Amino acid sequence: MLNRGYEPLRQFRQNLFDLLVSRFETTQGEQPNLLIKDKDLLLKINIPQHLASITNINDLNTLNKFFVISKLSIQAGQFINDNRYRLQWIDILSKVKEIKFSLEQFIQEYLRYEKAFIEFPFDTSVLIYLIQRMHPSKKEKESPFRIFLRLSNNLKLNSSMFFEQFQSIFSNGIKIQRYEMKDIIELFAWIRLQDQLFDQYFSHYSFTVNTDDLWDMFLKLGKFNIINSVNQKHVISILTEKIPLTSIETFRRYTKLAKTYLIEIKPEFRSHFIELFEKIFDAYIIKQFNYSQYSSRVSRTDCKDLLQDGLEMSLNNRLERPSCLLLVRKILCEVENYHKTNAQKLKTLFGNLKDFDEKLCQKYAAEKIIDDEWLKDFLITNLQIWLKLDQETYRYLCANHQNNPWTIYIWSRIVHLSLSKMLNNNYVDILSKINDWMKKVKCDIYNPTDIFTITLVNKLFELILTKYSRPIITLSNIDIIINFIICMRET
Template sequence: MQAAQSINDSRYRLQWIDILSKVKEIKLSLEQFIQGYLQYQKAFMQFPFDTSVLMYLIQRMHPSKKVKESPFRFFLQLSQSLKVDRNVFFEQFQWIFSNGIKNQWYQMKDISELFTWLRSQDQLFGEYFSHYAFNVSTDDLWNMFLQLCKIKAINNINQKHVMATLNEKISLSSVDTFHQYTKLAKTYLVETEPESRSLFIELFEKIFDAYIIKRIDYPQYLYHFYRTNYKDLLQVGLEMSLTNRLERPTCLFLVRKILCEIESYHKTNAQRLKALFENLKNFDEKLCQKYAAEKIIDDEWLKDFLIINLQIWLKLDQETYKYLCENHQNNPWAIYIWSRILHLSLSNMLNNNHADILFKINDWMKIVKHHIYNPTDIFTIISVNKLFELVLIKYSRSILLLPNIDIIMNFIISMRENTSRRIDVQQINNFISNGLENVYEVFHLKSKCSLYRDLSTDSIIRCFLPLIDLHLILGSVDPQQYKFPLTNANIDGIVALPKPKDIDITNIESNEEFFARFIRQINEWFDWFDRFIDIFQHIIDWLKNHNVNCSSQLSIDLLNIRYDFKMTFVEMRLIIDRVLKILQPFKDLRRLCHLFNCLISFQILNPGTLNTQDNTLKFLTELKRFQPNNTFMVQANATYEHIISISDRQQIQWSLASENHPCHITVKYRIHGKNNQYEILYQKENVPIHKNVLHGQFESQRNGQLIITIDNNNNNNDSSRTIWYRIKSISLSTCYLFHGIFNIHYDKCYQQNPQIISEDDFSKLLDQVFEFINKLLNGDVTLRAMEELRTIFYDKNINIREEVKKLYTNRTNEQNNDQVNIPNIDSNEKEIEQVCEWLQIYQYYSHLNIIMKCIETFDILPLNDEEETTGHLRRLSGNENCSLRDITQAYRILQDCFQNLTHQHLQLIKTAVECSNVIKMMRKSDLYSTHGRRRFQELRDNLTTQFQLQELNNMILNSWIITYTLIEPFIFQSK
């Protein structure tokens, strides 16, 4: 070294490591070598020992493991004699320590002493403990943990390193191995000092928690565990705990595994439930008694056991349910679990299907033979109580709409009598009291009208019947309200239904039999009232429009019967009485109803026929152009309902077509206010509406919904259907002549002095009107008397034959006192034809001026007849004294000239004269020449395409096209 120093060349500057590494054998011990160095230390001042040299010597000259003295203590003394910094020493000693642990050079007592020296050095301790754990088995690591606890080497500084390393290694151990560690821990706990036990248990809890969470909650380890393992671990967790509480998360985790770990994928719900309660039966009963179930068992645990729908509940067979009921042993946890399963299941199951749930569970209780109350049948009592709390209480306001659940109700009543802490008796009392109040209202006729319809089916009300005294209930009200309203033969004949009988409240054989008869009779009353309102609603509205006394309020009340669902039966009955009273003075009610076309509530005019003349392609082309939104699509393997609202008093013509395929079709009409009553208009499968259009027609007094149902299931052609429809509606026909004649008489009496009219005065006025109509039909009216009717014939575009049929037929029915709604026309056909001839000539007579103006404006007649015929018509003078019977002779020329003109022609002539400027404009535009027609066709096609989805513009275009066609005769026949 001195020679190297004299060379003074950095390339030849030697180090201790260089020299020592060249020495093949050192016969000195490490201690002798260091002592020799220290003895000649001054000679080596320029070449001092550094830490790396010491590490090299320790590694090369490491003492034998048979040496009793701690090698770490020896190394530390050497470093101190060499004045090596303690921390620097330990930092560089790590790799020697790791190798020594690997080769088992050190004893546990020496290693634990080393850890004691390092316990305040956070980083160093962590590194050394990590080296140790990496090179020893988990058993050695656990023993070291116990040793460190024993010598109090674990503190707040190094605890995190010990726990992190230990948890990582322990988590890989099997359950049996972990149990061995637990036994060692228990032994240690007995031997250790009391003041050290708390810290040790705290550390063990952390190790236990980490092991449970990582080992059990990870799928890759789960297959190693069995239920007995979980139970053993739970026992350890409770014993080795500061709190000894089951509420610890890991203990709860183990409890869940013990109770709820079931092979769910391979078992039915009933099997899972049985397994759950079997697990609970084998669980530690002392824990169930010590800890409240609601603090231990979370709802999340029970999700695999919930009865998610009613069908699953019904599959809970008698054997399984018997097992559940007989093996719970009044275990508070079993009772709580069953209660929560039912609560969660019913809460999820309820979706406006409460009636179905109650009805089917009621039957299920009989199937599993738990339909008779037994105070020891805890599970069934809980089941009924949950139904009561979650269903019956929730729907108690409409209690009587619930189904007849006799078994459930008997249970509830028995539960009330046998009080239990599990049952809210006050709630049951309130429920039964509410039900009884509803029953009293039913028998007092104070319930809503719709309820009596619903009670015609089996209802929960039958469960309350044994609890009431019918004699007392019926005896507390006026017996007159159980008598059917007084009607006369006229009203009875018009309604044309068997008149309902009074309700006999004296003959009560049994509550059940009386109730069945009572509801049947009330619904017979309803049927009669419905028909009565359908017929006379329109009559009352007409009376209201003419200020008849009380008719305005009656009109509102009749509408309320239809639309106010809160109206009671008593209120409805009073309204019917008032309507009967206001109609009493009228003698010709049947005739009036015929004229208002309100005798028939509903009738099908065409039940649905395929029009072989109506090609579907042509129909679709027209519909797509004029009504492009009248379509809907039905997907493959689906059923679709298309609903169209219909107003009251309408005649409806419906048409259906399909683009490509035949269809299964059902067409129904749902009448408003009749408890969803349907009228089937058409129903057939494989209807070829892709070839021919399906048409149907019906009339209804009442508004409702037209429902078109297309069933696209089970078709050979698995494809969607595009359906097109057309709805044409017109108001039910009325008699213009009657209304015109009546208004003339009414205006004479009341136009100058509008006032409230009594029903008697109005009846007398109506008699005068009918007397005039009779004279009119007999031809005894003069043209002077008919002058006031001229505007009716001129303005209303009336069909003479239809008007005469209505007037004449009804007069015939009245005279013959005919109670049949279908009139006999054949025997009077000649008389009707005669009256039609008179009135037709009078209609020409009333239009004569406008016809003459049309002739002059458009030069309609041929040239050779123009002067003679026109002159004769101009010279025709009116003879006001001429009777209607003689009009044929006096004005035959009108019939000769205009016999081919219908009321539509007359209306067209009047419109043409009024709109002559339009015709002149069209003529000027030259739209009817060959070139003009071509231009019109092109323009029509272009605008049709542009306005395809524009409803308003489409309507204007259609009007223009129709106008173009209608005025053509006035263009080409003018000369």
């Protein structure tokens, strides 16, 4: 057997390859073709062994030599008709250690001779393999996704199938920060109408980046109206899961950014963006207040700021939204020190009301906002505790309502709910002692501006009428209450 290093043989092989390459180039890949179909002879010739000599593709001649030998090797495998000898493009390419061509150059050269590969063309899996090996640098000016989509179209591949198989490369690219945000946004724009595909890609993105980048992406998708009725469920599902885990300070920063972006959004897209923001805002607030580990970290000042943000970034500024109601309850009714006396709690409550946004109190009916459940910590259901309300405390309460409809309503409900429970017992004795208490705190003389005392007496009178069959005037030791009622009737 002749030695492979034998010079005449080496020169013959080189001339043969040159001839094959020349024929390949002049016929645009249609020639040469394998004419030998005998299995034993083909196994003996072993054309694929010559592929092993091509370990580096660093010039055009070597690339075309690679293509022509690949063509003949694949044809040989087809004629042998044995799965052990069938060659796939990825098997062939994986044997090449280095390719000194860009991805586009490599594909373009393949397409120049695509007639050679009509029966065994590059499919989606081959393109994905080549992208993994020859991914464009981040320094490239053109979007890599634009390049990939163009190559996929040039190869006549199904773009949806390409993006389906491209996911792992995309996910890894996000991890190593290979892609620019503008390019990712363009990719999301392309697949925005493909429900499942958008969900998969947005999930890859959102579970890899931090919440700052995720929020920035949300704002930009909103700005360019990429979030639509098809894909918004995926965006909102992910954001309502991840954003509520951020701190109050971070979320307020996000809200401020959203307000800034809202100005830049086209008027016809703004309502949709606000609707999306509302969903995220509601999810954030509900999570913060339904879990004690979060709620304890939110101050009243934070709540006021958040309430203002929530109403500003809202389609209809509804205070009745569950998120806004949670904020209002915390602003008004949360008492930080649970060891405070009833008197101290009441002073805190009405101090909070005095400090609350007066415009909201005038705009919204208190009975539609304030739930009796909110007031349970402020009820005085024990007469002895009620009697401990001293003049200073009571005068503070009376002097600070400022005709605020919410304050008046809340006092009315506290009195009603408290007395309803107290009067289940000896209400005659209770009336007598409250009568004396009114004198003690110096609210025994009727004053038409003393709304709190008028409310108290009215509620006493209403509740007694439902429980006492005889005229109230027949009861003893309630002269102050009786005189107060008479003065009220006269005025």
